[in-house]
Amino acid sequence: MIADPDLNIIYMNQAVTALMAEAEAELKRELPRFSMATLLGSNIDVFHKTPDHQRRMLAALDKPHSATIRIGRRAFDLLVTPISQGDRRAGFVVEWEDAHHRLLNLDYAAQIAAIGRAQAVIEFGTDGTIVTANDNFLTTMGYGLEEIRGKHHQIFVEPGYARSADYAAFWEALRSGKPMSAQYKRISKTGRPIWIDGSYNPILDHNGRVTKVVKFATDISAQIELLGNLRDNIVEVDREVGRSNTESVAARQAVGTATANVSSVAQNAEQLAESIRVISGNMVASQTATDAVFQQAARVATETEGLAGATQAMSGIVALIRSIASQINLLSLNATIEAARAGEAGKGFSVVASEVKNLAVQAAQATEQITKEIDSLQSRSASVAQAVISIREQATTVRDQVTHAAEAVQEQASVTQGMSGSAQNAADAVSAVLGSVTEMEAAVGSVSTAMRKTMEAAQALAR
Structure with missing residues (x-):
């Protein structure tokens, strides 16, 4: 979208036109003067409830300025770049982008980061090989990342279980896209049994194909020990x-x-x-x-x-x-x-x-x-x-x-x-x-x- 020095809209490409048309109904609820039929040739004041503030900011703008604005439930990422001809302001170029997915991904990333701080997280390939693990997981199991990267998940289970049909069926279910969640007994680097409350989550691509498995886990060994003692006491x-x-x-x-x-x-x-x-x-x-x-x-x-x-x-x-x-x-x-x-x-x-x-x-x-x-x-x-x-x-x-x-x-x-x-x-x-x-x-x-x-x-x- 290009505006002249007086902030009148003189050009909109096809992408911004499609974006504005898709959001028109929601924009009109918040901005009564907005109309796609008259948008080209109108002033950018139609996008603001308090235009004076925006005009003062744009008048002082001498370099590209990015911002995220919310109109109703919609969020847009804007990049406003001033255009000059010599010493004269020729207008502004405004790049619009729907910020929904970016903000959603940021939220997901923040949630995953929070989960990573609170839980043990490890990623596997579809064949069960270890891709990466966070510090919580490494500390819980007693390994360094390079000690386990590229190795199979079976290093964390008892040998008898690793050779069992149940274990093979477990990975087959994950490869088919079925999440698995339960309390599992795992073996640390020192051979000490560790009980985890784990959730194995297959990650799908845009075609619905499993690309990897992410496990979130919490060490519940102390609780299991306490529950065992509680069980003995209850008996x-x-x-x-x-x-x-x-x-x-x-x-x-x-x-x-x-x-x-x-x-x-x-x-x-x-x-x-x-x-x-x-x-x-x-x-x-x-x-x-x-x-x-x-x-x-x-x-x-x-x-x-x-x-x-x-x-x-x-x-x-x-x-x-x-x-x-x-x-x-x-x-x-x-x-x-x-x-x-x-x-x-x-x-x-x-x-x-x-x-x-x-x-x-x-x-x-x-x-x-x-x-x-x-x-x-x-x-x-x-x-x-x-x-x-x-x-x-x-x-x-x-x-x-x-x-x-x-x-x-x-x-x-x-x-x-x-x-x-x-x-x-x-x-x-x-x-x-x-x-x-x-x-x-x-x-x-x-x-x-x-x-x-x-x-x-x-x-x-x-x-």
């Missing part, structure tokens, strides 16, 4: 979890048995408490009856003492009767003597005196019999009193023992009731423990499942 943990699972099952069974036993103890303790409550009631009743016996024995003792007093009083009456009988007998004797003195006149009185004497004798005999009975009664009263005293003492002892026993039974009832409550609490606690052990068993099962999944994941990662 050990899984083994311990298995033991824990077995022990938790046994614990659950043991706690189940303990729950049944403690529940049985709680029931038996409740029954024992009920029995002791009944015994306690009976002891209270016995204590009441014993108190009644003691009180009755006390009353009997009192009555016995009264009986003894009465027998003592009867002894005095008997003595009085005996004295009266003696006097009557003496009186009858005197009457008999006086009747004898009176002769016939005293015969009737003598009969009376004889009867009185008989009465006195009978009274004396009765008195003797009463005395014997009273003596026997006194003896029996004394025995009864002694027995009553013994009964009262024994009743006192029994009452004391029954009282102590009742108190002990009541205390035992209280303790047994507490024991029953404690046993019930223990049963509840053991039931709670059973629930906890069941939950623990479930948790151990979950841990075991999680460990198996982790093991599977570790094995997958380790592959």
Whole structure:
């Protein structure tokens, strides 16, 4: 494109015309004044939203100037060359080029450079010979570039694998254009195994033919070693979890048995408490009856003492009767003597005196019999009193023992009731423990499942 000194477009070749026509729709969205129909003969101001800036720059331009401009999604590389005739500015030549591919290639080159800084990169011919490698790859494998250039990729694999059909198929797939990506075991210069996360990428030309293979790789040897250790640890943990699972099952069974036993103890303790409550009631009743016996024995003792007093009083009456009988007998004797003195006149009185004497004798005999009975009664009263005293003492002892026993039974009832409550609490606690052990068993099962999944994941990662 050629513009005159006033920046009017006076010429466009076929290439720039085709380029402008292809981009016209996008250019018009950003530059409303742009039109291919009127472009030739128009001013280059149609390409700028702020023409004054561009005019000042071009007025000062004394040598070729390159720039990249963006209009919408389009990018153009421009080379503006001033044309002079002697000291006079004759115009400008503007060379246009679509910058899309150049910028895209720059982006690709920047990405590849970034990948090269972060990863190990090596290039192979289609036959597997080494073309070049970056520093990351050489450092990882322990080689210098000249040590490996021109040699086959098989120097990095184990001899047995290099001779295998799998290895031949691997390169055949790459030559067919199929990318290969996986974790690979490779051998360093010193023979040390190195694990890489590698991607083999066939590079195609414009005809779709594979021209070379580029591999991008990351050394994951440390991760593989860690995963191997993790796998071993998981196996050990899984083994311990298995033991824990077995022990938790046994614990659950043991706690189940303990729950049944403690529940049985709680029931038996409740029954024992009920029995002791009944015994306690009976002891209270016995204590009441014993108190009644003691009180009755006390009353009997009192009555016995009264009986003894009465027998003592009867002894005095008997003595009085005996004295009266003696006097009557003496009186009858005197009457008999006086009747004898009176002769016939005293015969009737003598009969009376004889009867009185008989009465006195009978009274004396009765008195003797009463005395014997009273003596026997006194003896029996004394025995009864002694027995009553013994009964009262024994009743006192029994009452004391029954009282102590009742108190002990009541205390035992209280303790047994507490024991029953404690046993019930223990049963509840053991039931709670059973629930906890069941939950623990479930948790151990979950841990075991999680460990198996982790093991599977570790094995997958380790592959």
